[in-house]
Amino acid sequence: MSGVQESECLSMTVELKGHLIDSLTLSKVIDLVQHLDGDYQLNDIRVGSLKKDISAINMTLYAPNEATMEQILEVIAHYGVAPADEHPGVETAVCERAGVLPDGAFGVKLPRRVFHQGEWKELENGGLWTVVLENGGTGVRRVTELQPGDVLISGTQGLQW
Amino acid sequence: MRSISSDLNCQWASPVGVTPFSAQGKPTILMCPPEYFTVKYAINPWMEEAPPCDEALAKRQWENLYNAITQQAGANVELLKPVEGLPDLVFTANAALIYNDVAVIAHYKHQERRPEEPYCAKWFDQHGFKVVTMPEHIFFEGAGDALIWQDRVFAGYKTRTDIASHNLLTAATDLPVLSLELINPRFYPVNVCLCPLADGHLIYSPDAFDEYGRAVIEANVPPDKLIPVSAEEAARFACNAVNVHDTVIFNQGSARLADDLKARGFNVIQVDLSEFLKSGGSSKCLTLRIG
Numbered sequence: 081m082s083g084v085q086e087s088e089c090l091s092m093t094v095e096l097k098g099h100l101i102d103s104l105t106l107s108k109v110i111d112l113v114q115h116l117d118g119d120y121q122l123n124d125i126r127v128g129s130l131k132k133d134i135s136a137i138n139m140t141l142y143a144p145n146e147a148t149m150e151q152i153l154e155v156i157a158h159y160g161v162a163p164a165d166e167h168p169g170v171e172t173a174v175c176e177r178a179g180v181l182p183d184g185a186f187g188v189k190l191p192r193r194v195f196h197q198g199e200w201k202e203l204e205n206g207g208l209w210t211v212v213l214e215n216g217g218t219g220v221r222r223v224t225e226l227q228p229g230d231v232l233i234s235g236t237q238g239l240q241w
Numbered sequence: 242m243r244s245i246s247s248d249l250n251c252q253w254a255s256p257v258g259v260t261p262f263s264a265q266g267k268p269t270i271l272m273c274p275p276e277y278f279t280v281k282y283a284i285n286p287w288m289e290e291a292p293p294c295d296e297a298l299a300k301r302q303w304e305n306l307y308n309a310i311t312q313q314a315g316a317n318v319e320l321l322k323p324v325e326g327l328p329d330l331v332f333t334a335n336a337a338l339i340y341n342d343v344a345v346i347a348h349y350k351h352q353e354r355r356p357e358e359p360y361c362a363k364w365f366d367q368h369g370f371k372v373v374t375m376p377e378h379i380f381f382e383g384a385g386d387a388l389i390w391q392d393r394v395f396a397g398y399k400t401r402t403d404i405a406s407h408n409l410l411t412a413a414t415d416l417p418v419l420s421l422e423l424i425n426p427r428f429y430p431v432n433v434c435l436c437p438l439a440d441g442h443l444i445y446s447p448d449a450f451d452e453y454g455r456a457v458i459e460a461n462v463p464p465d466k467l468i469p470v471s472a473e474e475a476a477r478f479a480c481n482a483v484n485v486h487d488t489v490i491f492n493q494g495s496a497r498l499a500d501d502l503k504a505r506g507f508n509v510i511q512v513d514l515s516e517f518l519k520s521g522g523s524s525k526c527l528t529l530r531i532g
Binding site: 097134 | 392393398399403404405407408411415416417418419420421422453456457
């Protein structure tokens with residue numbers, strides 16, 4: 081990835097479905113995004129398990145300005161790329177063992193230590209975090225604090241960065 | 242010269258699976274007599290450049306193709322009744338993608354051909370097919386842009402067909418669809434630049450595809466089965482061929498392809514289809530395998 085997404089820039093979450101791997105469509109879309117001075121981050125990749133199964137990609141596009149983003153979206157629309165559903169239904173997973181993230185559940189890992197002034201120091205909020213549904217609301221929680229029965233977001237559908 | 246049919250009987254299964262016409266026991270092709278065929282509008286580069294069409298000559302050329310298919314290649318032909326005001330109905334390949342008992346009906350990008358859609362859907366429904374239609378916003382040009390090769394579909398997109406239709410093809414047929422972008426406006430739809438043949442062979446025009454498309458084709462088709470055609474012969478619609486058993490029928494004027502196919506054991510028939518070329522179609526476009 082280039083430095084585009086690290087600086088001030090526009091972002092948009094998009095989706096792509098199809099025989100993306102066998103048809104090289106994903107490769108083509110990524111090449112086009114970069115050729116047009118954009119960048120991308122793959123958020124979720126679901127590869128079809130059988131040859132007939134289609135694959136699905138959720139990714140965030142980055143562009144340095146509005147004109148570039150518009151051009152990127154116009155070009156890659158021909159390959160089936162569309163803005164992600166703005167109101168998607170989330171998929172969930174249930175925690176079965178305390179402190180263990182269920183298969184497929186969303187998790188994001190923050191660094192646990194930082195080397196500073198000649199020594200490793202523990203970060204207060206480091207480690208693996210996840211998104212939970214609780215008491216009719218939502219929140220983030222450290223995976224080590226999960227309890228059996230906690231309901232978590234599965235995959236990345238319904239999440240935005 | 243070896244005989245393909247004697248060597249590889251196992252490969253003669255119908256490329257369209259088991260359809261309502263399979264009980265007839267021989268390959269069945271849908272054609273539409275050119276009673277109302279002419280070039281009355283321009284929806285592709287060939288039509289834009291076309292000199293006036295000789296309708297009487299077109300009818301004789303169509304009959305020659307019909308005779309080659311029925312008498313020389315040994316296929317059965319079903320006829321779609323022509324409709325006044327629908328000159329392109331003669332290009333039955335565009336009507337639908339057929340696989341087993343499913344007919345995925347075309348949804349044309351050009352308004353001029355839209356009236357063909359309900360007419361063809363009704364025909365397939367009346368002949369025992371389960372009719373599948375595209376959503377209003379997704380365009381798809383039938384077997385013009387979707388060709389079954391072995392256990393998968395090579396499907397073109399961008400010129401006449403939207404890539405979004407390919408997911409619906411998979412849903413309707415259970416076949417994997419390999420999406421190929423068409424980069425040359427003259428080589429649309431994909432049946433003008435790619436043609437599956439018996440025994441796993443595949444004719445294609447490399448110039449019609451980008452590097453991704455060529456890589457997909459080359460990754461799927463063994464090198465000894467892949468038959469590249471020059472841009473010059475592709476422009477003579479060499480790839481727009483009809484294959485029945487070991488016979489391959491295409492427009493005249495593609496000597497190199499004819500020699501290549503004969504060397505591989507195919508029986509080659511070349512038919513003059515000059516009047517249909519003015520409309521951007523040739524032998525394959527004039528036929529649709531339905532059994």
